[in-house]
Amino acid sequence: MKKPLILVTNDDGINAPGIRTLIDIVKELGEIVVVAPDSPQSAMGHAITVNDTLQIHKIESDNTQITEYMCSGTPADCVKIAKNEILKVKPDLCVSGINHGANSSINILYSGTMSAAIEAGIEGIPSIGFSLADFSWKADFEQIRPFVKKIIEEVLSNNLPDGVILNVNFPKLKREEIKGIKICRQARAKYQEKFDKRVSPFGKEYYWLSGEFVNEDKGEDTDEWALKNGYISIVPVQFDLTAHHAIQQLNTWNL
Amino acid sequence: MKKPLILVTNDDGINAPGIRTLIDIVKELGEIVVVAPDSPQSAMGHAITVNDTLQIHKIESDNTQITEYMCSGTPADCVKIAKNEILKVKPDLCVSGINHGANSSINILYSGTMSAAIEAGIEGIPSIGFSLADFSWKADFEQIRPFVKKIIEEVLSNNLPDGVILNVNFPKLKREEIKGIKICRQARAKYQEKFDKRVSPFGKEYYWLSGEFVNEDKGEDTDEWALKNGYISIVPVQFDLTAHHAIQQLNTWNL
Numbered sequence: 010m011k012k013p014l015i016l017v018t019n020d021d022g023i024n025a026p027g028i029r030t031l032i033d034i035v036k037e038l039g040e041i042v043v044v045a046p047d048s049p050q051s052a053m054g055h056a057i058t059v060n061d062t063l064q065i066h067k068i069e070s071d072n073t074q075i076t077e078y079m080c081s082g083t084p085a086d087c088v089k090i091a092k093n094e095i096l097k098v099k100p101d102l103c104v105s106g107i108n109h110g111a112n113s114s115i116n117i118l119y120s121g122t123m124s125a126a127i128e129a130g131i132e133g134i135p136s137i138g139f140s141l142a143d144f145s146w147k148a149d150f151e152q153i154r155p156f157v158k159k160i161i162e163e164v165l166s167n168n169l170p171d172g173v174i175l176n177v178n179f180p181k182l183k184r185e186e187i188k189g190i191k192i193c194r195q196a197r198a199k200y201q202e203k204f205d206k207r208v209s210p211f212g213k214e215y216y217w218l219s220g221e222f223v224n225e226d227k228g229e230d231t232d233e234w235a236l237k238n239g240y241i242s243i244v245p246v247q248f249d250l251t252a253h254h255a256i257q258q259l260n261t262w263n264l
Numbered sequence: 265m266k267k268p269l270i271l272v273t274n275d276d277g278i279n280a281p282g283i284r285t286l287i288d289i290v291k292e293l294g295e296i297v298v299v300a301p302d303s304p305q306s307a308m309g310h311a312i313t314v315n316d317t318l319q320i321h322k323i324e325s326d327n328t329q330i331t332e333y334m335c336s337g338t339p340a341d342c343v344k345i346a347k348n349e350i351l352k353v354k355p356d357l358c359v360s361g362i363n364h365g366a367n368s369s370i371n372i373l374y375s376g377t378m379s380a381a382i383e384a385g386i387e388g389i390p391s392i393g394f395s396l397a398d399f400s401w402k403a404d405f406e407q408i409r410p411f412v413k414k415i416i417e418e419v420l421s422n423n424l425p426d427g428v429i430l431n432v433n434f435p436k437l438k439r440e441e442i443k444g445i446k447i448c449r450q451a452r453a454k455y456q457e458k459f460d461k462r463v464s465p466f467g468k469e470y471y472w473l474s475g476e477f478v479n480e481d482k483g484e485d486t487d488e489w490a491l492k493n494g495y496i497s498i499v500p501v502q503f504d505l506t507a508h509h510a511i512q513q514l515n516t517w518n519l
Contacts, residue, residue: 054340055309055373062470063459085309085374090471093457115386117505118310118379119340131370131454163517172452173510190519194506197427199386202348204318215317216345243519245510250372251449255428255500262418264445264498 013039013101013165016091016129020050020084020108020121023068023077027107030150031139034157035104036075038165042100044091046121047079051110053121055128058082063090084125092132102165103129106139107157109148113140113178113232113242114196114224123176127248130174135164137175142236152184156241160190169245176244180236188239195244196231198224268294268356268420271346271384275305275339275363275376278323278332282362285405286394289412290359291330293420297355299346301376302334306365308376310383312344313337320345339380347387357420358384361394362412364403368395368433368487368497369451369479378431382503385429390419393429397491398436407439411496415445424500431499435491443494450499451486453479 023045126138202220232242278300381393457475487497
């Protein structure tokens with residue numbers, strides 16, 4: 010059987026420990042092409058580069074099993090240019106991450122990791138975003154290796170439903186403390202923002218966005234609940250944002 | 265009755281003709297606060313500024329009915345800083361646009377206009393994004409004025425369902441040619457990308473993203489169908505990306 014062609018990307022940049030671990034996990038599973046941002050792209054959402062140029066740079070390596078490119082663009086750009094200019098064919102799978110920091114709940118909207126995975130999903134490529142609930146550059150990805158491999162193998166053998174992308178988040182726990190995997194819905198949570206107001210050396214006011222994540226969703230079927238209770242969360246995600254349930258109500262309006 | 269407090273934003277920047285028209289339409293409907301990017305932010309998706317500072321600058325004006333600020337950040341940043349630092353209270357409505365160019369179908373994912381509207385929706389603010397299917401800076405917004413006003417008035421009097429944001433797109437037509445308003449679902453369309461490869465004066469290759477929008481969705485209940493057939497499209501949008509229909513299937517996997 011032909012080995013699957015696997016595209017690997019992320020948003021923390023090509024040198025992040027998270028993507029290096031992911032590459033190391035998938036290298037046994039197929040032919041690997043890495044196309045990742047040349048610099049960190051956290052919180053880029055689904056931004057794409059339309060008013061500027063893109064550059065890609067092939068990284069020379071002795072490993073003939075893995076081809077790596079770094080790209081000047083956003084995570085979504087990486088997937089677009091990988092498919093169209095580098096691979097020229099549709100890969101069999103796209104994996105994004107492993108992100109340094111969780112992308113559960115509403116974080117999916119801001120996430121560059123998930124925007125890359127969703128971009129691949131739009132292109133009809135089976136796709137998974139992986140994130141570990143640990144922002145540290147020194148996050149311990151070793152703990153979650155067997156789970157990442159298992160989930161990828163299941164996707165390769167089961168196929169994903171049409172138009173569905175997986176958002177996988179790992180709790181920051183030791184391997185033996187992880188209780189298992191739960192299929193979840195996205196928790197309805199949000200940020201209680203605080204803006205830290207400061208004054209520049211030149212007397213101008215400026216702000217830093219900060220804030221606290223607040224989960225008001227009491228459901229036990231959410232990704233937040235799973236992570237908090239020692240489980241790996243998998244949320245199946247779609248790019249049809251239509252609130253289908255609201256169509257009927259809006260049709261009663263006097264428009 | 266107290267006039268509603270209306271936040272106006274966009275992604276084309278505070279000086280774009282589209283937002284100037286929108287301000288002019290809403291100024292009769294409530295107390296208006298404008299917080300918009302100081303430069304164009306098209307295709308920024310739901311990016312937020314986490315690794316840099318934000319600046320806001322109040323624009324002096326003789327019009328005491330309208331307060332305007334320009335912000336150095338993304339559209340989503342504008343909504344966050346407006347609510348938390350400028351208004352200090354939740355506005356009664358957020359309107360974003362009028363975008364120069366359609367944000368129908370999959371464009372919603374890349375859209376700064378809609379990311380601002382969705383950000384407001386996450387905060388529990390009734391919210392509408394408006395876009396005209398004309399990329400030109402000289403797009404004729406006069407044609408759609410009464411429709412914009414009507415939609416805003418309906419939202420103010422009916423209230424939107426919880427967690428629902430409206431994505432409103434206008435065809436590029438004369439007022440009398442517009443056939444009406446349709447409540448739609450998001451068409452399943454995508455871009456067939458092409459990358460235009462060029463060489464810099466210094467001999468380095470670079471790319472421009474371009475491509476063609478391809479609608480493979482034959483449904484007559486989509487935003488693309490409505491726009492193509494002379495209707496204004498309204499898609500109710502949600503920020504819960506869970507593919508609820510896929511949960512059951514994933515639960516049969518051997519995870």
